[in-house]
Amino acid sequence: SDQVIASVATGEQALDAVRELRPDLLLLDIRMKTMSGAEVLAKLREEDSRIPVIAITAELTNDDLIAL
16 A cells, blocks of 8 residues: 655755655655755756656646746
């Protein structure tokens, strides 16, 4: 069954959780405090992370779409 293994508020916490817990899937808010979801995704790509990501947000701009 599916299980939530972490819930965080900032981009830095999201990176730490992914690195430590190695989840099967990351549900990532584009609008996060201190570091955007797009920045988190870019850092994961730099680290060659292959984790599948579902990006969500309540508000999305054209700049957000381009960053993804």
